[in-house]
Amino acid sequence: xxxxxxxQTNEEFYVLVATLDNARNLSNILKAIAFKxxxxxSATPNGLKVTVEDSKCLQANAFIQAEIFQEFTIKEDLVGxxxxxxxxxxxxxxxxxxxxxxxxxxxxMCYVGYGYxxxxxxxxxxxxxxxxxxxxxxxxxxxxxxxSSNVTNKVILQSESLKxxxxxxxxxxxxxxxxxxxxxxxxxxxxxxNSGSAHYDYxxxxxxxxxxxxxxxxxxxxxxxxxxxxxxxxxxxxxxxVRTDTRGFLSLQYLVRNDDGQICFVEYYxxxxxxxxxx
Amino acid sequence: MDCVVTGGNVKVxxxxxxxxxxxxxxxxxxxxxxxxxxxxxNSSRSAYACFLFAPLxxxxxxxxxxxxxxxxxxxxxxxxxFRSLATLEKNVERCHVxxxxxxxxxxxxxxxxxxxxxTHNLSFQDSESLQAVFDKDASANIFKAQPRLLVDTVVxxxxxxxxVTLTVSEDxxxxxxxxxxxxxxxxxxxxxxxxxxxxxxxxxxxSKNSITFCxxxxxxxxxxxxxxGLPISxxxxxxxxxxxxxxxxxxLEGNFxxxxxSDDNNLHKNNSSQPPxxxxxxxxxxxxxxxxxxMDTSVVPGPSSRPEPSRxxxxxxxxxxxDEEDGSEHMDGPPNKKFCSLFFGSVLPPPSQMSTQPIxxxxxxxxxxEDETQLE
Numbered sequence: 001x002x003x004x005x006x007x008q009t010n011e012e013f014y015v016l017v018a019t020l021d022n023a024r025n026l027s028n029i030l031k032a033i034a035f036k037x038x039x040x041x042s043a044t045p046n047g048l049k050v051t052v053e054d055s056k057c058l059q060a061n062a063f064i065q066a067e068i069f070q071e072f073t074i075k076e077d078l079v080g081x082x083x084x085x086x087x088x089x090x091x092x093x094x095x096x097x098x099x100x101x102x103x104x105x106x107x108x109m110c111y112v113g114y115g116y117x118x119x120x121x122x123x124x125x126x127x128x129x130x131x132x133x134x135x136x137x138x139x140x141x142x143x144x145x146x147x148s149s150n151v152t153n154k155v156i157l158q159s160e161s162l163k164x165x166x167x168x169x170x171x172x173x174x175x176x177x178x179x180x181x182x183x184x185x186x187x188x189x190x191x192x193x194n195s196g197s198a199h200y201d202y203x204x205x206x207x208x209x210x211x212x213x214x215x216x217x218x219x220x221x222x223x224x225x226x227x228x229x230x231x232x233x234x235x236x237x238x239x240x241x242v243r244t245d246t247r248g249f250l251s252l253q254y255l256v257r258n259d260d261g262q263i264c265f266v267e268y269y270x271x272x273x274x275x276x277x278x279x
Numbered sequence: 280m281d282c283v284v285t286g287g288n289v290k291v292x293x294x295x296x297x298x299x300x301x302x303x304x305x306x307x308x309x310x311x312x313x314x315x316x317x318x319x320x321n322s323s324r325s326a327y328a329c330f331l332f333a334p335l336x337x338x339x340x341x342x343x344x345x346x347x348x349x350x351x352x353x354x355x356x357x358x359x360x361f362r363s364l365a366t367l368e369k370n371v372e373r374c375h376v377x378x379x380x381x382x383x384x385x386x387x388x389x390x391x392x393x394x395x396x397x398t399h400n401l402s403f404q405d406s407e408s409l410q411a412v413f414d415k416d417a418s419a420n421i422f423k424a425q426p427r428l429l430v431d432t433v434v435x436x437x438x439x440x441x442x443v444t445l446t447v448s449e450d451x452x453x454x455x456x457x458x459x460x461x462x463x464x465x466x467x468x469x470x471x472x473x474x475x476x477x478x479x480x481x482x483x484x485x486s487k488n489s490i491t492f493c494x495x496x497x498x499x500x501x502x503x504x505x506x507x508g509l510p511i512s513x514x515x516x517x518x519x520x521x522x523x524x525x526x527x528x529x530x531l532e533g534n535f536x537x538x539x540x541s542d543d544n545n546l547h548k549n550n551s552s553q554p555p556x557x558x559x560x561x562x563x564x565x566x567x568x569x570x571x572x573x574m575d576t577s578v579v580p581g582p583s584s585r586p587e588p589s590r591x592x593x594x595x596x597x598x599x600x601x602d603e604e605d606g607s608e609h610m611d612g613p614p615n616k617k618f619c620s621l622f623f624g625s626v627l628p629p630p631s632q633m634s635t636q637p638i639x640x641x642x643x644x645x646x647x648x649e650d651e652t653q654l655e
Binding site: 161164165167168170194195196197198199200201202203205206207208 | 352353355356359362363366370384393394395396397398399400401402
């Protein structure tokens with residue numbers, strides 16, 4: 001009781017208020033980057049960006065634009081905080097996350113500001129739950145300095161075929177090697193595991209290949225353990241863009257459609273494995 | 280060796296590898312003039328399986344004639360090539376298998392739809408020859424059945440069951456699980472199924488006996504036969520000699536050779552010097568009551584104790600089994616074990632309760648006059 005009155009009277013004190021009729025439009029996309037406990041939230045008038053990092057070599061970002069939310073009010077240019085993503089996801093799924101059609105969990109996410117917890121109001125079938133999650137000082141996300149001007153190779157593939165390849169990848173291989181080239185083999189994923197090597201080749205004229213812009217032959221290796229979490233984002237997506245830059249850094253961008261058909265993005269940045277050679 | 284498998288045959292090849300993986304951990308590959316042989320054997324050498332794919336199975340098949348080559352590799356590696364068996368047929372257009380002897384690599388290249396190319400370079404080791412010696416056509420007992428019959432039979436046995444006993448008579452085949460003689464009677468469950476010869480495509484018995492072999496290894500073959508739709512042939516002579524199960528069609532042949540328990544192990548080691556009589560063939564009896572009676576009398580702890588049950592058992596047996604062939608049975612009553620039929624569910628009451636049963640007055644109805652006893 002006191003909580004609901006509090007939410008009404010403190011309306012003007014929230015620096016960020018975001019509401020969704022369907023909390024799954026947030027929880028599903030956050031699951032695609034939930035490989036670590038902590039996430040950095042950065043909210044701007046454009047929308048919400050959630051960042052998760054691993055060992056300074058991998059960064060995953062989920063973008064949910066302001067238009068996705070039924071209400072998105074922000075009183076500052078940038079609002080940042082860090083929360084435990086596992087706890088947040090547990091709260092978003094507090095009603096059990098059932099997929100009974102027509103039953104939706106509504107979300108109202110409120111943040112007063114620095115030092116205050118993140119407050120979630122979740123409602124399903126007339127039942128309201130209030131969750132307050134402690135926030136921490138946001139860490140500075142790594143800037144991978146990946147800019148379009150340094151991109152040497154870019155392909156856009158339909159996720160369907162890449163999903164098949166990723167599900168079959170030899171996990172006994174420590175690295176995933178990606179070769180992109182204007183000539184054969186065009187786009188190749190390779191593993192080197194216990195039983196031998198395996199290669200998955202996508203020709204540039206495949207009907208799965210929506211865009212093929214490769215200027216230079218490049219082969220880079222990335223730690224399999226770092227890239228493994230990206231398969232969750234791949235599973236949700238319908239298209240993926242794979243880009244490498246002059247340093248061999250990898251950018252994977254996934255186009256995800258939520259329950260209402262709206263588009264959100266997830267991207268992964270990964271450093272090449274140290275012993276990698278660039279041709 | 281250089282060969283290409285196209286269309287639905289890719290799945291057949293993958294299924295063969297999968298069924299061989301139920302036998303052993305390594306796949307032995309031997310390209311021969313008459314086709315590609317894939318073999319596997321288990322660690323105790325008690326189960327061996329071989330698939331031979333004729334050159335016609337492939338859309339292209341070339342070998343280095345005159346040069347005998349054999350290799351082996353971890354079967355899991357080959358299974359990894361054919362992952363997602365369910366979508367194999369839909370996605371894979373052809374599979375190219377190429378041997379590179381210099382680099383000790385066997386390369387599988389799957390040409391999939393949308394132009395996707397999957398290449399697996401598997402390393403192998405040289406291997407010794409692996410060839411079981413058997414002559415299945417000379418077997419005393421030969422049977423052939425549609426895979427569904429055997430699949431439906433083994434489904435009644437728990438997946439953990441190690442050994443199964445197969446008993447045959449002129450026109451019937453019984454499958455039952457093999458229970459160790461030192462197993463605790465209160466914890467054992469016996470399941471038995473009887474199949475009539477008319478359920479088989481071919482049923483020829485020259486030597487009525489029982490064999491016991493490992494069921495787990497058989498399941499591998501059943502998987503293959505059912506998915507490809509080929510009938511299974513069973514060949515055996517006597518306990519101790521291996522049983523050969525095979526599938527054949529015009530372009531492939533698969534043989535699974537399983538060792539069977541030899542004679543002295545096969546008989547139940549109870550105190551009786553006589554071999555235990557075969558289970559009463561009451562499944563063919565329409566009269567459930569008389570069957571239940573027969574069941575009651577089979578609950579005997581040992582040969583020494585039970586005058587009444589054994590007499591009753593003997594009576595029932597004599598009524599049912601009109602054509603007993605050997606005198607090696609019946610004074611002991613049915614097998615000395617708790618007989619708990621799958622069909623009737625419960626464990627039977629101990630002998631002490633049987634005096635309340637109106638057994639002596641029960642008339643046996645609809646006895647199957649064609650009952651045969653089986654030799655053990």
